[in-house]
Amino acid sequence: MFPSTIFLSGIDMRIVLLSENGRGENGRGERIRLRRLLPSWTALLTSHVSLLPLSLNVALLASSLSAADWPQFRGPAATGATDEANPPVEWSADKNVAWIAELPGVGFSQPVIVGETVYVTSSSGPSNERLHVSCFDATSGKPRWHRQFWATGRTVVNQEMRVATPTPVATAERVYAFFSSNDLICLDADGNLLWYRGLMYDYPNATNSLGMASSPVLTRDTLVCQLETDDASFAIGLDADTGENRWKIDRFRKANWTSPVVFNSDDGPLVLLEGAKDVTAVEPTSGKTAWSFAGGGSTLSSVVAADGIVFVPNNGVTAIRPPAGGSSPETLWRTPKLNCSFVSPVVYHGRVYTINGSGVLNCGDAKTGEVLWQMRLGGSYWGTPSAADGRLYCPTREGVVKVVDVSGEKGEILAENEIGEPLSCPPALADNALYIRTDTKLWKVAAP
């Protein structure tokens, strides 16, 4: 890690920035959006110690992502949490709803937010063959642009699934949209098409008749996608600038809906590929295996990497410490009671949160795995909760966002906010706002 010079509004400010390349840039020389990094590092430098682990993760993930954005599935560090947002607790038709935008199709993908830009994907048509990437102005909710494509891969999904289930990844300059059809589309912030890959067009048996859900991750200028099915099954690393293959490795042949996650090791970022047989860490630019955890993972709930620990969901949660130099990870603890059902764990301020199939919210100690408390939330959950400002925002299939205060010794439900449509993806949190995606609408909830 190297100290970096940050240029902000014409003023040079020297602070410690733990960016990926130590230069305050991503690998393409694009300057990281530092305006939004400042609050995070101000907090860090003013001894808000509890923020340290999350902020470190965000900075290490870096690239051109910023701490205050929500640029990918489950937030800036893919932990389901951010320290850069303070959304409202309560809202209603006439309170704290900034805008509601109609979407051109349906989907379960999470909205992603970079600065003043919101990207959402959806699909439409009788066979969901029309793919949509929509860009909205975060302040006004007005559409900036909307691009449509014809799917080049199969769009058959279960009626309870959606073609637009994978969440896009965005930087300040680009958005990478991915779909169940394995169409992978790179657009610039103005909606210009930079490259297009049809991964099912290339590899026709990389498909799942229930639907694909894995969201891509971006690190080291490499976009990593997991396409694991009962037939063709692989992970692939693509040059983020060109869309060309950097590597492609075989994976265990079993349908898998989990998403890759970036783990920041001392030697640089690794990408964690979770599957039924193992969790494998690969070097992002080569796909070479760094280490593997043979204990296996879930095929539904995605791993979380935080504070140097990897939290693996599978019949509860298993915490592993990746090895410093090869070999096998060390198992720190395993807690079956931290059952995840369909959602992924959230790691936030030293605690692990899961919601089981009965709608019970579990809180565990991230260091020991000890279950600290449990509470019955009620409802059913497909979307992982999102955490900010000491609260969990839990989206239910019944169309309610339950807001739980998790800052104390026990959890406490602060509010139950009706949305009126089933919720199937996590809310995105950025600045003072909560972005909620229903099947057909995008809500921004923010205090005026």
Added chain:
Amino acid sequence: MQFRCFSLCVVIAVGGHHVFAADSQQIRDALEIVNAIGREGANSIEAAKAARSLAEATPESLPTILAGFESSNPLAENLLRSAVETIADQAQESSTALPTKDLIAFVNEPQRHGARARRLAFELLARADPDAAKKLLPNLLTDPSAELRRDAVGHWIGEAEELAKSGKPDEAKAAYEKALSGAVDDDQVTTIVKALKERGVDVDLQRHFGFVTSWHAVGPFDNREQKGFDVAHPPEGQIDLDAAYEGPLGEIRWRPISTESSYGVVDVGKTFDNWKGSATYLVATFDSPKGQPVELRLGTQNAWKLWLNGEYLFGREEYHRGMTMDQYRIPARLKAGENSILIKLLQNEQTEDWAQDYKFQLRVADPSGQAVLPAR
């Protein structure tokens, strides 16, 4: 692939002015580069750059760009779509008119232009002149574009409903029958069939969708531990309906199997006493009135392989992830006369209730989804 010398820099708009003429060589060169995009990222960057340069063309260039779809694979179609949408957006922002007459002419030339290009032309027209687009719809009922066809069917369903409300039952029934003549999407077909049934008309769905309902089957062959997918049993080499084979349960012979299911579902599981961990071959003859491109549209939640006239087309080793109509669309070419369609269907040994189906449905359709019926 060799390209004509082409400098992208000359086609970038300068000062907000478009530099492409409506039918310039530059556009044709750019289209050639876009259409060279291939699998696994081949020519991807050059193609995307060329598409972005096309996005700087004038609205008058739209018919030329749309005509460029003729040589496009699905990737290139999306690149061109992106360019066309950008041109249309810019025209809208600058209040520049789209060439609506040319777009109408383009939509009205199904023999000359591809389905997707015409659909996109229709969408542009709908943006620029919704009434003109609406006027085209009634005549697009049997269009090669599934999307145009769907909108046209929707139009005729709407007409039928209005006629019914107006107390014109005979006209309403005729409008529903007209709608059915173009309907290929199951949701629309279901709506129409229900309305016609209320008016005393029964629709033969097997025939409407073109399901193949009569087969010969032989099995079970061994697929215990899912080891049978790549084992080539004799039917994969030669179809002999008089032959006998040795299976895990003893001698097996071909026997006829057919279905009365409206949606052509063939229940293979009911054919054998013990069918867990098995493979079954099913063969049907399709008498095509002419040589023609078709799609073999298969639905099954079992693993499968498919051959046409002895040529292997595709296969998938997936079990119990759901079965839907048109789940798999496999392009094929029928020859004139008798064609042999062979399916290898495999069942695994899962014990869950939801993993017991051993079924499939197959229909022959054109790319729009319209049934292709046998000569007899």
